[in-house]
Amino acid sequence: MLLEEFIQKLEPEFEDMPKGVLKPDTDYRTIKGWSSMHALIIIAFVDINFNITLNGSDLRSTKTITDLYNLVQQKKSS
Amino acid sequence: MPAIIKAISYYLPEKKFSNEDFGKIFPDSLSDANLKKLGIKERRIVGEHQTASDLAVESALQLFKEHDIDKNEIDFILFCAQEFDHYTPTTACLIQERLEIPTHCGALDFNLGCSGYIYGLSLAKGLIDACGSKNVLLLTSSTLTKTFHPKDKSSRYIFGDGAAATIINNGPNENNIGPFVFGTDGKRGDKIIIKDGGARNTITIESNVDFEDDYGNITNNAHFFMNGTSIFNFGLKTVPKMVEELLIKAGLKIDQIDLFIFHQTNNFMNDMIRKKIGIPEEKFVVHIENCGNTVSSTIPIALHESIRIGKAKKGQIILLAAFGTGLSWAATIIRL
Numbered sequence: 001m002l003l004e005e006f007i008q009k010l011e012p013e014f015e016d017m018p019k020g021v022l023k024p025d026t027d028y029r030t031i032k033g034w035s036s037m038h039a040l041i042i043i044a045f046v047d048i049n050f051n052i053t054l055n056g057s058d059l060r061s062t063k064t065i066t067d068l069y070n071l072v073q074q075k076k077s078s
Numbered sequence: 079m080p081a082i083i084k085a086i087s088y089y090l091p092e093k094k095f096s097n098e099d100f101g102k103i104f105p106d107s108l109s110d111a112n113l114k115k116l117g118i119k120e121r122r123i124v125g126e127h128q129t130a131s132d133l134a135v136e137s138a139l140q141l142f143k144e145h146d147i148d149k150n151e152i153d154f155i156l157f158c159a160q161e162f163d164h165y166t167p168t169t170a171c172l173i174q175e176r177l178e179i180p181t182h183c184g185a186l187d188f189n190l191g192c193s194g195y196i197y198g199l200s201l202a203k204g205l206i207d208a209c210g211s212k213n214v215l216l217l218t219s220s221t222l223t224k225t226f227h228p229k230d231k232s233s234r235y236i237f238g239d240g241a242a243a244t245i246i247n248n249g250p251n252e253n254n255i256g257p258f259v260f261g262t263d264g265k266r267g268d269k270i271i272i273k274d275g276g277a278r279n280t281i282t283i284e285s286n287v288d289f290e291d292d293y294g295n296i297t298n299n300a301h302f303f304m305n306g307t308s309i310f311n312f313g314l315k316t317v318p319k320m321v322e323e324l325l326i327k328a329g330l331k332i333d334q335i336d337l338f339i340f341h342q343t344n345n346f347m348n349d350m351i352r353k354k355i356g357i358p359e360e361k362f363v364v365h366i367e368n369c370g371n372t373v374s375s376t377i378p379i380a381l382h383e384s385i386r387i388g389k390a391k392k393g394q395i396i397l398l399a400a401f402g403t404g405l406s407w408a409a410t411i412i413r414l
Binding site: 056 | 292
């Protein structure tokens with residue numbers, strides 16, 4: 001899955017987010033109303049689509065959507 | 079004689095804490111879309127001077143009334159909680175006196191959280207199968223909201239207080255509870271913890287030093303702490319495996335199960351687990367909207383409501399599964 005598709009699929013999971021807001025360089029913690037619920041949505045999304053488990057410290061090591069995408073690719077290949 | 083679940087009732091304290099109340103304390107903290115995903119609209123909060131045993135006694139009185147139970151026939155009380163009345167005596171002993179159950183009954187407390195109901199069923203079954211008990215009163219109760227830091231928004235959103243009472247007795251012929259699968263991982267005990275105030279760590283000035291997690295939840299070592307992302311991953315990994323193990327042990331296929339009643343954490347998490355296992359939506363019980371996560375009582379409350387609305391019927395095979403603090407998990411199969 002390329003970064004563009006990753007964003008296209010992840011964005012609708014945040015049902016309260018207008019379309020086109022999520023960009024490769026978006027610091028996802030700046031999402032309006034950022035909460036643990038958003039983190040669970042990301043973890044669930046990665047689990048379903050890649051069968052990869054992300055934990056709290058994985059998320060802590062990333063800032064932007066690109067960082068998140070790269071982390072998933074890295075975990076996929078390891 | 080095999081053990082069966084004869085009757086269930088429950089009790090929720092009067093004070094309500096709605097999403098509107100939550101929004102007044104934590105404005106803009108959860109969007110409408112996320113509130114909908116979690117599936118909770120209201121929880122009940124224990125009164126300042128009420129204890130877990132008070133809620134349990136109310137649920138037992140409700141049980142006696144609703145199901146015409148003769149309390150003179152109860153020969154064992156099992157009390158599952160995490161908030162006991164005193165260091166000693168055992169709270170279940172005091173409950174015996176309050177419910178005016180004859181003194182020939184046995185009574186014990188056991189300390190478990192969300193997995194407590196299934197462990198309680200296993201203890202009751204053991205007492206009936208091995209010790210000749212005839213009517214076991216299993217009480218589960220939680221007043222966890224008393225332990226929350228006022229600024230811990232996630233916990234205050236998810237959990238509610240409540241208690242459930244179940245009579246397990248020796249029924250005819252078929253084996254109606256079991257088999258069981260159990261699991262424990264104390265290495266991850268710190269994922270859900272109140273660190274200070276027990277025998278290991280006394281309360282010190284440091285206990286009340288606040289810390290904030292990555293999501294703006296504030297707590298300290300004198301209050302409840304839960305690592306939400308760890309517990310989410312724990313549930314997603316543990317429950318599907320546990321269900322698979324249980325089905326093998328029971329010699330059943332997943333489509334032979336009529337109903338699945340899992341510990342009601344929140345709808346988002348439970349729905350993820352449901353999808354991972356491949357359970358059809360119509361066989362999966364959801365009951366959290368008006369009470370939140372009531373810890374060890376979510377399963378008996380959901381089971382009681384399923385029976386009441388006719389979703390759970392006599393003769394059905396029902397799979398129960400739960401996981402929580404410990405970390406601890408358990409699953410079993412009951413036949414109504």
